[in-house]
Amino acid sequence: MLIENSILSQFIFLIGEITLLFILGSIVFAILMVTLALISIKRGKIYFPSLIKAGVVLVEGLMKALFRLFGLEDQQVNSFFIELHNSMNKRAFEAVPVSDRAIFLPQCLRSSKCPAHLTPEGLKCKCCGLCMIGYWLPLLEKMGYRVFSVPGSSFIKRMVRKYRPKAIIGVGCMGEVKEGLEMSDKLGLISMGVVTLKEGCVETYLDWEMLLEIAKLGVDPGTIPPDLITLPKNNNT
Ligand code: SF4
Known part of the structure; x- marks a missing residue:
């Protein structure tokens, strides 16, 4: 005992x-x-x-x-984590052809007077000139990207299930991007995040050049539309 x-x-x-x-x-x-x-x-x-x-x-x-x-601050930490995530995914992202990539923009980037309607695939931009989505979306599509302007993560999941991209660029506020990148990891997607310059739900801003820098990764410069080289003034709004 x-x-x-x-x-x-x-x-x-x-x-x-x-x-x-x-x-x-x-x-x-x-x-x-x-x-x-x-x-x-x-x-x-x-x-x-x-x-x-x-x-x-x-x-x-x-x-x-x-x-x-x-x-x-939590914001600084999250921003570092997003940068870390992007730098780790950069090489894998570059290896994916543009035809297998998608960009998800948040609909809060649009003007409050936006005439576009929400469809099952997100906002169908009418390129009315009231916000920069109308300028950038067609150019990014010309590069070969599928571009969606969506109100939330459920749309992203649905579009990912439908079109099966291998890599995505997610744009949003800090919290959304962080969650989105975690969600992409779980779905086995190569993802890159771009954080908007202004938080909020209406008329937010984006550094479009930063988005373009990521979008161009691994892309043959010859396939980039010339308009993307001559950027308009005030292109961050
Ligand atoms: S450019 Fe497109 S997204 Fe922007 S306000 Fe006009 S229709 Fe809406």
Whole structure:
């Protein structure tokens, strides 16, 4: 009986030691990943992206708590995660032909006086000139992209099921893009995110050149419409 009790207490002690080691290991790992991420943010270049991504998957909550401890806002952290995601997906994205890519724009980019109607495939832009969607959408389509202007993630899922793109560019506010990229990972899609310059649900802005920079990745320059080289003034609105 005494021997059994002693084995049991040794076992419990061992479990306690392993748990403690695991917790300490996680904290040390998270500190290392946050340090790497902070250096990357400061220098504007992502170091060891695969390692940081693994850190995000394994100890995301702990990393976020540490980021807060270092005085970083959630917005800054999310923006870094999106940049990290894009830099990790860049090579795979470049390898996908444009015909297998799609762009999802949020309908909040349109003018509040937009005359277009919502259809089962999103907003059908009439290129009325009241917002920049009417300028960019046809050009991106000329490049070979399927472009959708959609009100939410359920539309994106539906269009992905219907057209089966292999890679997508998702545009939206910070939270939407972060969720969208996570959703794409689950669906096995190669995704790139572009965050709008203004949060909100009406008449938001986008850095279209940033979108174009991503859209051009891996694309033969000869297939890019000349209009995309001569951009209009005030093209961010
Ligand atoms: S350009 Fe298209 S999306 Fe923009 S307001 Fe006109 S119809 Fe709507």
